[in-house]
Amino acid sequence: MFPATVSGTRSASVKVKTIPEPLHGDKPLIPRFQNILVPVDFTEKNWASLDIAFETAVHNEATVTILHVIELIDDGDFDGDSDVKEFYRRLEERSNRELETMSQRFVEAGVEVQLKVRFGKRVAEIVKYSIEHASDLLVMSSHPLVDRNPSASIVTLSYQVSLLCECPILLVK
Numbered sequence: 001m002f003p004a005t006v007s008g009t010r011s012a013s014v015k016v017k018t019i020p021e022p023l024h025g026d027k028p029l030i031p032r033f034q035n036i037l038v039p040v041d042f043t044e045k046n047w048a049s050l051d052i053a054f055e056t057a058v059h060n061e062a063t064v065t066i067l068h069v070i071e072l073i074d075d076g077d078f079d080g081d082s083d084v085k086e087f088y089r090r091l092e093e094r095s096n097r098e099l100e101t102m103s104q105r106f107v108e109a110g111v112e113v114q115l116k117v118r119f120g121k122r123v124a125e126i127v128k129y130s131i132e133h134a135s136d137l138l139v140m141s142s143h144p145l146v147d148r149n150p151s152a153s154i155v156t157l158s159y160q161v162s163l164l165c166e167c168p169i170l171l172v173k
Contacts, residue, residue: 033060037135039067039126039161042098045141049172053139054105063112065133066102068095069125070117092117122157127164135167142171 038053040046050066057064070091073084099115106113118125130138142158162169 033057033137034062035133035135035137036060036062036064037067037126037130037133037138037167038064039069039122039138039140040099040102041141042068042095043141045143045172046102049139049141050102050105052170052172054109054111056137056139057106057111058109062137063114064106065114065116065129065135066099067116067118067126067129068099069122070095070119071122072119088119123160123164126161130165130167138165138167138169140169140171142173144173 033056036053036057038046038049040049053064056062070088072088095117096115099117103113103115116129118129126138129135138161140158140161142156158171162171
């Protein structure tokens with residue numbers, strides 16, 4: 001039985017947590033990301049980043065740029081060497097073909113997609129491109145930390161870009 005109170009009734013104190021109203025009120029949410037940058041190196045792990053970029057672009061009605069950076073040998077000073085010029089020309093052609101393949105899902109779904117090939121140091125070119133083109137989200141392949149030597153994992157391309165880039169970065173592992 002319940003213990004009796006002076007008035008013959010029992011009261012309980014119940015805390016009710018109220019959920020605050022959304023900050024946007026009744027207004028529809030404005031898409032957050034409009035310019036999504038996806039750096040790729042043509043490895044299998046890039047497909048997971050492209051999937052996430054695709055879903056985000058569809059949800060936000062965003063433009064996606066798929067970027068590949070071709071690393072230059074000796075800072076690209078090959079003005080007089082026709083063999084080196086031909087080598088880079090072939091790399092650029094191959095890169096454009098790979099980018100076309102990677103972009104098919106976007107094109108078929110009507111998502112605006114841009115394909116870019118740049119030459120230079122990968123970290124610098126990715127960061128520079130994201131700033132020059134006002135990227136507001138960068139979706140990039142990464143990898144889990146290595147248990148045996150975690151400090152080696154922090155010198156990777158994705159980690160360096162994540163430190164230097166001004167926009168939000170989604171690292172896909």
